[in-house]
Structures are given as structure tokens and as C-alpha cells.
Amino acid sequence: MGVILEATGLNTYYGRSHILFDVNLDVRAGETVCLMGRNGAGKTTTFRSLMGLTLPREGRVMFRDRDCTRLPPYRKARLGMGLVPEDRRVFGPFTVRENLEMGRIPGRKGPWDLDTVFHQFPVLERMVHRLGGTLSGGEQQMLAIARALMGNPDVLMLDEPSEGLSPVIVVRLKELILSLKEHKTTILLSEQNIRFAMAVSDRVVVIDKGHVVYKGAIEEFRREESIQKRYLAV
Amino acid sequence: MEPVLVVDGIEKSFGGLKVTDKVSFSMFPGDLTAIIGPNGAGKTTLFNILTGHLAPDAGSIRFEGKEIAGARTQDIVTMGMGRAFQITSIFPEETVLDNVRVACLSKLREATVFIRPISAHKRATDRAYQILESLGLEKFSDRRAFELSHGDQKLLDIGIALALEPKLLLLDEPTSGMSPEERLLTRELIKKLWSLFNLTLLFIEHDMDMVFGIALKVLVLQQGALLVEGTPEEIRSNPEVITAYLGEEL
Amino acid sequence: QEKVIKIGAIYPMTGRAGLYGMDSVAAMEMAMEEINAKGGVAGYKLDALSTDSKVKPDYSVRIAKRYIEEDKVHFLFGVVSSGVGLAVTEVSKQYKKIFIGTDHAATELTVDNFQPYYFRVSNNTFQSMAAGAIYLKELQAQKPWKRIAYIGPDYAYGHSQWNELRYCLDRLGVQYEVAGEHWPKLAQPDYTPFITTIMKDKPDILVSGFWGGDTVAFIKQAIPYGLLKNVLYFHPDAGGNYELMSSMGDELPDGLVLSARHHNNWPDTELNRKFVGDFFKRTGRYPSYAAEGAYAGVYAIAYAVEKVGNPDDADALVKALEGMKLKLPEDPEGFTSYMDPDTHQIVQMQAIGVTMPNADFPPAKKMLGNWKIYKAEDLLPPKEYIEMKRKK
Amino acid sequence: MESNKRGWTTQWAGIAVLALFALLPLVKTSDYQLTVANNVLLWAVFAMSFNMLFGVTGMLSFGQALYFGFGAYSVGLFAYYQGTWWFLPALFLGMAGSGILALLIGPLVLRLTGVYFTMLTLAFAQLGWGIVVKWYDFTNGDDGIQGIMPPAALSNKVVYYYFCLVLVSVSVWFLWRISRSPFGLMLRCIRQNPSRVRFLGRRVKRNQLRIYVISAVFTALAGGLMAGVDNSVHTGMWYWTTSGEVILMSILGGMGQFFGPFVGAAIMILIEDMVGARTEFWSMVIGIVMLTMVILLPKGVVGELVQLKERLFKRSSALGV
Amino acid sequence: MDPSFLVIQGISGLTMAMILFLVASGLTLLFGVVNVFNFAHGSFYMLGAYFAYTFVSILGFNFWVSLLLAGVAAGAFGMLMEMLFLRRIYGRAEEAGFQILLTYSFILIIDDLVKMVWGTEYKSLQRPDGFSGSVELLGMVLPSYNLAIIVLGLLVAVGSWLVLSRTRGGRIARATAIDREMLSTLGVNVPLTLSLTFGIATALGGVAGALAAPLRSVTPGAGIEVIIDSLIVVVLGGMGNFWGALLGSLIIGEVTAFAVAFVPDWASLFSFLVMIVVLIFKPEGLFSPAKVRRA
């Protein structure tokens, strides 16, 4: 399996505050990597740097063997990076259907279209004509994930996808991610729900105060209780 | 003992969609109650109705004996109902300190004093620091709120609600987006505040550790209606709740 | 070191009034060059500063104060808008600095708000309306008319024209019936509803008090309705401005009755031909009416300084100006403009003409002709009018 | 406490600026400079009270000309009809009247938010303008009112200047205290998150109304004093371009900063004056200057200065007042 | 009252409304839909008129060709201004304020550019061949150019509505007003979208200016005069709604037309009165977009 997404030496700032310090990260095609860390560790910032929403001051982002550090987000999206932000950001005044259609990226082909998405999220099909802004928190989360899928991304980045989802839905989300894996979709997610993370991930990257402090396969991580304690306090 | 809150048969529909369906329950002083239910069950909507953000179509809500259905938010809050939000609701450009301080000032009825500088309002300031400390946010007190990470903003939101010293505090998914560490902390914190201030607490949660860890009573909502009501043990083993909500353990 | 007479000019240079400002400044400079070329006056050369008034009274007041206090000008000069004129005349009064008004037409400046340091060297609306009233009276004798409607911009200039015209008609004993008054706002873009309303009222004569580009827009929009064929369009103060002719070309209908404070093709005197010709050589275009006012203003200053011998003694200059007689481009043979000492308003003849083909002043394809000339003395506001106004 | 330190700097800067203005009559080379300085001061009060609405509370009113005109015309009409003795009483009556007018209009415009609020304020102001223009017999229409003289004791230019300076200083001090007070904090919170403010048990509309009225009162003060500077008032003071100018001043100076609008007013008036005196193409020059400032100074003039200072003193980025 | 006069006056109001709508349509697109405020919209309207004048009267092109060219020229100029300047302030903290300031500086600059290129003299354009007269219909005189404008106005309304609500491009444009950052992660070139929308909006402004030129005098400063009316129309109808803007124009047009006929003294105040009344009773405009409220 080749590396599909790779970040080397990312240093990212908000204004003058230095947030990411030499973050290195690689995601191989088809695997699911989970970014873990406390609040404020820099998970979201890593996603923003990868996607180009906040440009890193130093470092490099390679996507499918191509240096795209400074590419604007829309170019990255067209190349096959998809992002579900932690605050969901559905288009409030748009209907569910319109929201989903906004997710389509012309020129990108794949298994996902309205039908398959509705099949996966029957809740959404029931509310196609509802406005995005009127959905409940959890419904919005599903919509945001579905919208990202509509673009048939090669790498799907999910920032805390299980947040605000009820336990049954989290289970369904787990199944979804596992089935995405079968479809060879590469996934990079951040999670605070350790049980969920352990259930879906192949590898774990732990980040703390902007530094990558641990990387390892999931089996190995399970055993690293001291790491878990130190950085995740479980 | 007089109940703090009596909710009686409230209903709310959006268009044809019934989102709250004849919900009735009561809260007594010192209660620590959780509301759970699938996404879209109408939990947030229920909070919105309780706090006057939405007017119910039918039913009555009595807060400390007074009817508040359809009353204005600010009046309900003044009567002693506090709330923190599912999607964090803070004052992003103010400092963390001022976020809490404005609530303290409001509580002390000093919020519209317009000549004396804020810093001269010692009581509010001290109280704000105290709250920040108890939330572990004091190190950020001079930072602007938007600079905080998601989880810390969540805590700040709770801090703002706490500052109002509410008689009944509503928390909408207080720990969502928090790390396990913060979750634990928040859980302990809530429990601590609850016993310390004799708070009456009603919270929505999807984190079962939190629900079963601290709640004394659990309400389960489904499709707008109250499915069951009981102690955590009863709920945990209720087959209906398991299929509708809990699912098999991960 | 050369001695100079400093003039502080305040004209709009931007926006829709910019044309008048630009022409005024060009004519003012032209007059100064003419005088300076002949060696100046009383050993002084003329020099001018010019600032865009932006048609804002408060800003213009600031300019006037700057001219007086920083630049030490001897004369304030200019102003297109009456509102600005009224504000600046206040400064002139306070500082006892002579203000030569060259364009603005509000009668108030020389009547209600009269102050000794103000002089106007172009006609005011009362004079235009007095001429208009006589014209209408004569017309009634030939071609009986009864119903008269008015359309004019909804501000002081538009309202006072209508009041003054009715005052003059009444004084002449003309019998008429008012068939509607219409007050579009200044720079109203769309006149269609006004046009259809006027057509419903079926007046015989439509008196217009439009200013600037509004005349163009109104006429253009009225043409396809045939309004101007059925109703006599009568516009005696600013209707005959050259820019109407130049911008409308062929489209301008024949037979509109118009006048202005200066005409490029009347009077046919040496002085007027030279003025118009020199202006054309200087700028590549023919002047709008405003230019002649500014031109006259410079000559008035030269006249006064010549008489007094210096530009510093304001009170002596006032005396000199009060007795001024000046031959100007708009004076026909046998007449010389003069200053009315009571009102400080220049006394001039007025000619009213009718649009007809004439391509002598391109790009205009039509000009005024068939002139009717009115004697200057007949046009002055009567004593009782002035007293009535000044008492208020 | 850090925010307090920054508060002090702003306070000292303010005192220094006002002291400079106080020295001007001693060093000026012509009375005209007093006129310009007076214009700066009064427009600054106008802009700062506008910014209490816009920059602080987030209410973009496009109708502040209404209160400016009201203040100016109160002085103008009283002086015109009743004589100069009425100048001072009229100034305060104008402020009170403006406050009352704002109290009447406020509840109507405050039902709306965003652009709708903006446009409704514009509509009311334009209506006011229309009435002043139309009511020729009383207001003199667009001819305006001339010859408005301050009473004898203030008729000297320098005295009148100091009179304005004192009132301006008091106003600035008052607005400054508001912005540092709990009420000021409340207003900023209303801008950022009005629905959360309701959950603090505070009434958003009522607080908005309070500041709307306060702003109207100080705007009227600026207008009334302006009548004495120009010795005339005119309908343009009521027109939307006046409201527009004050918006531009605030943004240019930096609406997030207390003294931003003050500096914006100074810049606009000085540029207008200097460029206007030198070229007929002032419009192009001012346009380019403005454009350059917008591009190069994303926080407004004062905002950038504050940031520069912070950078020099290696402070973390945080809130300036 | 003669009923046929009411009809005639109604049609007058309609004519007025359509020009108003055409002028405002670009602003509706930009301000209402994309939520970018262009104070200089009127300046592009003015540029359109001057361009049309140049094409018709100086270069001798056909009127309708010139109309198109004027739109293209104004749009290209608008797009250039957007790409050079406006683009730099997107995403700033107080973006809305800076949009006002920046586009106001456009007004100042364009005003002087026009003065430098075309001078201050009034320009005027003749109606195109075949549209200079009027048609008679049931005894009423209707200028044929006015009819052409009514038809064109309707076309613009229908066309814009179709594009905005039925095409992906339209949906993207609406989404830029909601969340530009999110949109960009969905593969949309947001800067290009904004430039194009700005270009289209200013082109609409230019076409409106060119269309109005034969009915008005083309003078410097014509830009600032139309902006307030356009704003009224955009807001009256409800932001972002072309039908709303059309209805807003109609109301302003008709109310003005009948006020002119029946209360001429106060006619000039009516557009503001209408706005006050409408906004007090319908605080979000006539066609308010569905309200979205979440705690």
C-alpha cells in the first residue's frame, strides 16, 4: 500500500500563535488513521492545514505524490480530498437535497450519489425538503458526512464524526466507516471517543500541544496504556 | 416539596412535523436528571421551549409555580433558568474573562451600569475568576474566546451559564466534543457544582458514561414523546430503550 | 514683486453640475488672461484659485473661510447652487469680503438675504419669469390660451420660479387657470408618470422650471407620448441652455419656447461672437450659459478695482460696483448692463426664443431663433415686492 | 490585568490628543485652522457616537443624519426665529428632542435586524430630510438658514472653539466610560451573539434602544455645535450622504477601536481639505488613498497602529478596546 | 375619475418599475444573493451608459449590439476591479464594512475616470430604429421603447430566477453568501465564482445604464443617484429574491405613479414612506427567505 497523503514538518500559526510544531503524518491508501489528542491539541488545525484552509507556514503536504501544500482548498477537493468539519457547517438555508447536491464535485466519479447516500442514511431521505438549518445536531452531522461522500473523495477527513451522535447512530457510523474501508476509501479521522476510534482505525497518531507524540498500529496502541493515560487521560 | 419545574403536556410542531408530543414531567429541587434519545427526538427543541426560545403550541410550563409557557427568554432567565448550548454559544471576540464576567454582572444586576469601568466591579470580577478556576480556564482568561479550542469553548459556555447561579440549569450535550479527560473532569465538575450549590440540573447527553455515571433520573424521548422515565438502572435494562437508542455496546 | 488681485472661485467641478463649473472656470480664466494681457488693472494682475464646491454648502463655507483667512483673497467668486450661494454670502457678510455671484439664480440673494458685500452679475429667476410672463401675455393676445401647468424640481429653485411667474402674470392682469403642478425630485430619473398625468390635465401651456440634465430627460421621455406637440413647452429660465441643444441634436423638437441667461447666437454682436469664438478656441466646445456669468464677474472686478485703484478697500469697491455699467457679451446693441444699487443685482435684457434648425454650433442641430426681446427695466422686481420680501 | 493596561494607554492617548487640540489656538497661523479643527472635533463626536451603534453594538444605522440634522436645525431654527440668545438652550433642547425622537423611532427600527434595520433607518432619515425640504415656510427648505450666531459671550472664534472642545471632551469622556463599562461590554456581546445575551436575562432590544438614544443625543450635539461653526444650516445635513460619510469615517479609522472613528474623521476632513484645495481631480485622489488604506490596513488606521504597538512590545494578540 | 387614465397611469408606473428593476437587478444578484455589497453599482450603470454612447454615437454601431458590448465592457471592468481589489478583503474580520469603504472608493475613482475620458458635457443617445415612436393600443399612447423595456425587464427577472434556482451555478452563488470556506472544501473555486458574479452583476448594471441612456441624460454623477433607489428595491423585496425585487420595483413604480397624479406635492417622499410601511409590517421584506432559527 502506497502513501496517499503525507504531511512533513508542518508548522502552522494562527496570527502569531504557533499551533503545530513539525507535524509529520502519513496515510496509506485504503487505511483508516485516527488522530487523537486532548482538546486544543491541534487536531482541527492539522485538518485545516492539510486541506489548505489555514496554510502552514512551513512544511509540505503531498497528496497522491504531488506537492499540494499551497493549493487552494477547492483544488484539493477536486483532487480527491474531502473534509467533514467538526462544526458541520451545513448550508442552513438550503434543503437537505440541495446541501447534498452542493457536495457533488463535477468530474469525480465513484460509488456515491443521491441514491446510495440515501440508502446509507435513510433519515436524510425522509427530510430531503427540510432546510439544513432546522435539522437536529445529530441530523446535521449525518448530513455533513453524506455531503462529503457525494464528492466521492479518495481521502475522507472526518473531524470528530461521532460527536453528538446517539449511541445507535454511532454504531451505524462505525459500520459505515468499515464499509467505506471495503470500498477502499482512505480515511483520516480525529476522535475523542476512544472506543469508537479503536473499533474503526488501523493506526493511531497522538498529538499533544501541536507535537506528534505517538504513532503506531492499533493493536500496539491498545497496549500502550501509559500513552493513553498520559495524553488522552483514559 | 414543591417542584421547581412542572411541564405538562407541551406540544410543538413545525409544519406538519410533530417535534414535541405531549411531554410532561417535573423537576424537584436537587434533581439531577438526564434526557436521552435518538438524534432528532426533540431534546433540543424541548430546551428551546423551556427557555422561551420557542413558544409551545399547547401545554403548560410552571417554573417555581409561575406559568412561563410562551414567556420571553430574558424573563425566564431572570427567574432563574440557565442554559448552555449544544452548538457552543459564546462571545467570540471578548476575552474569556469577560465572557463569564458579563454573566456575573448580569446576575448582580450591574450589567447596564454605564459609567463605572468594568474592572471596578470587584464582586463580578472575583466571581468570574472563581468560575474560570473551577473550570480550569483561568490560564486563558486574557485570551479571546474564539482562540480556544472547541472543547474549551464548550466549558466556557457552561461557565457562562453557571455564572447566572441558576435555580435550574439546562445543559445541552455538555461534554460533546470533549476529550475523555475533559469529559471526566466535566462530569466531576458538574457533580461537584450540583452538590455544592444545591443545583437542580437537567442535561441532554449522548455520552452514556456521563448519563449513567451521575444522573439520578433519566428521561428518554423518542419522536417527540416521552418514552420512559426512570432511574439509570431501569433505563439501562429497558429493552425499548436498548433498541431505540442504546444499541448493542460498541 | 507683482501686485495681484486674488479671486477665490467656488464652483462644482464634478457630478451633474460639473459642466457649469468647468465652463465658468474656463471663462473666468479667459477673462483674466484678456485683462492681464492688456497689462492688468490699476497695476494689478488678476489671479484666481478654484476649488470644487461639491455642491455642499458646509464644505463651501469652509472653502470660503480658507480663501479669506489663508489665501487672503480679495473676492469670493462663483457658485452654481443657490443653497451654496446663500451659505457663502453669509461668510462674505461676516468677513466683509465682496462676493461676486456669477450663476446661481435665487432671487433671495439680492432680495430677502441681501447684504452689502454681495453682487450678482447674471439674471435671477425673477427677471426670467418677468420676461416669461410678458411673453405669455403677448401670446394670449395672438393665440388665446387658458390652462397652464407647471413642472419643476422639488426644491427652492423650482418653487420660486413658479411663485414668481404667477406673481408676474397676476401683476400683468393675465387671466389663466392652473392645470396642475408637478414636483419631481431633482435628478428624477423617470418622468413617465408625470407625463401621463400632464396629458390627462390637458393644459395649453406647460411651464417648466427644470435645471440641468433633467430638461433633457424630460423632453426625451415626453416625445413619444406626443406631449410636446399638443402642449406648448415653455421654459424661460434655464431651458435654452446650450447643453440641451448640444446633447439632443436632431431629437430636439421644433417650437419649444426657451430662454437662458446667455445665448451663443444672441445677441449677434461683435462682443458675443468674440466671446463664444474665443471660448470655443480655448476649450473645443461652445459655452453653456454659466460661462458668460463668470466672464462678466471678472470684468466687474476689474471695473471696480480700476475705479478704486486697489482691491483692498472693500467698502470703496462696494461703492464702485453699485455704480457699475458694463458692456457684456449678452448685451444687445444699444444696451449696457448696469448694477442696481438697491439690490446689487445686475440689470440685463432677456431674450426668449423658439427651437428651430440651426447647425452653426455643432454638435447642436437646433438653436433658438424667432427672438422676443424684453427690456431690462421691465424685468426688475418692483419696489413693493422687494419690501414685502425683506420685511419677512 | 492586561486589558486594563491597554485601557490606560487609550486613555492617555485620548488626553494627549485633546491637549493638542487645546494648544491649537496658541500656535495656529490663521483662524481657518480653527475652523478645520472644529470640524474635525465635531465630526469625530458624530462618528464616535455612530460607532457606538455600529462598531460596538453591530447596528449599522444609515440614518444618523436624522439626528445630526435635528440638532443642527434646532439651533438654527431657534436662533432664526427667537434670536441668538436661544443658541445654547436650543443646543440642549435639540439633544433632548433628538433623544425623544430616537425613543419614538427606535422601537420601530429595532424590530428589524441586518440590512433591514439599515434600510429602515435610512428611510426614516430620508423622510426627515424630505419634510425639512418640503416645509419651506418653516425651515426655509433647501435654502437653509443663515446667519446663526452663537450668543455674544461665545461669538469670538477662539472662545467658541474652546467651548466646542470642552463639550467634545466631555462627550468623548462619556462615550469612553460607556465603552469601558459593563454596559459597553453588554453592547459588544449583543453584536457578537444577541441570542446568548437573552440567555443572560438581558433584553437585547432595550439595550439597543438605550445606545440608540445615547448615540442620537451626542449626534445632535455635534450637529448643533456645527451650526455655530458654519453659521448656517442646510438640508444636506439631513441627507443620506451625511450618514454615509460618517460610516466611511468609522470604517477608515477602525470601527473596532474606540478612537478609530475620531482618527477616521480627522483623516477624511484633512484629506478632503488638502486634496480639494489642490486639484479638481480630488475624487480620484481620495478614491485611491482610500483604496490603498483599505488594502494595506485591514484593521483600519487605529487598529493597525495598535497592532504595530503590540508587535513592538511583543504582546500576544488580544483585544484592544 | 376617467378609468382609462388609471390604466395609463398604471402603465407609466410599470415602465418606471421596470427600469428601476433593471438597474437594481445587478445589485440584487450581488448584494441580495451573494451578499457582497457594491456601493459603486450605480457607477457601473453610468459606465454602461457612457460605453453605449461611445459605441453608438462615436463608433456608429447598432444600438442593440452596443447594448451588449456596453454590458460586456462594464462587466469586464467590474471583474477587473473585483480581482484587483475586492478580492483582497474577503474573509477579513469586518469584511462588510470594508466592502462599503472599498466600493465607495470605486465610486470616487470611476467618477473622475468618466470625467477624464468623456468630459462633463451631457451626452445623449437616440432610441434605436423602430423604437422611437409609440404604438396606439385601445386609444392609449404607449411609447414602443418603453414596451421594449418592460419586456426586457421581465426577461431578466425570469432568466435570473431560472439560473439562480435551477442551475448548479446559481446554487453555488447562493452558497457563497452562507459559508465560503465550506464551499471551497467542496471543490468550488470561490474566488472565481465571486469574480464572475461581480462581473455579471456589473454587466447587468451596465446594460441597465445603456438601456436607460436613450431616456435620460448621460451625465457625470449619474451613478450615485440610482444607488439608493436600487437598495430600496433589493431590500423591499426581501434579500436575494428576484421576484421580490420585481415586486418591490412595481410597488415603488406604481405608488409613485399614482402619487404623482393624486398627491403631487408629496410624491417625492412616497418611496420612503412605502419602505417604512412595508418594513414595519413585513420586517424581512416582501418575499422573505424562509427563516432559519436554531438555538
Ligand SMILES: Nc1ncnc2c1ncn2[C@@H]1O[C@H](COP(=O)(O)OP(=O)(O)OP(=O)(O)O)[C@@H](O)[C@H]1O
Ligand atoms: N482562530 C484561532 N486563533 C487563535 N488560536 C486558535 C484559533 N483556533 C484555534 N486556536 C488554538 O489552537 C490550538 C489548537 O486548536 P484545535 O482547534 O486545532 O484543537 P483540537 O485538537 O481540534 O481541539 P478540540 O478537540 O477541542 O476540537 C488551541 O490551543 C486553540 O486555542
Ligand SMILES: Nc1ncnc2c1ncn2[C@@H]1O[C@H](COP(=O)(O)OP(=O)(O)OP(=O)(O)O)[C@@H](O)[C@H]1O
Ligand atoms: N425550525 C424547525 N423547523 C423544522 N423542523 C425542525 C425545526 N427545529 C427542529 N426541527 C426538527 O425537529 C426534530 C427535533 O430536533 P431537536 O433539535 O430537538 O433534536 P435533538 O433531540 O436535540 O437531536 P440531537 O441529539 O441530534 O441534537 C428534528 O427532526 C429537527 O429536524
Ligand SMILES: [Mg+2]
Ligand atoms: Mg477540533
Ligand SMILES: [Mg+2]
Ligand atoms: Mg440536540
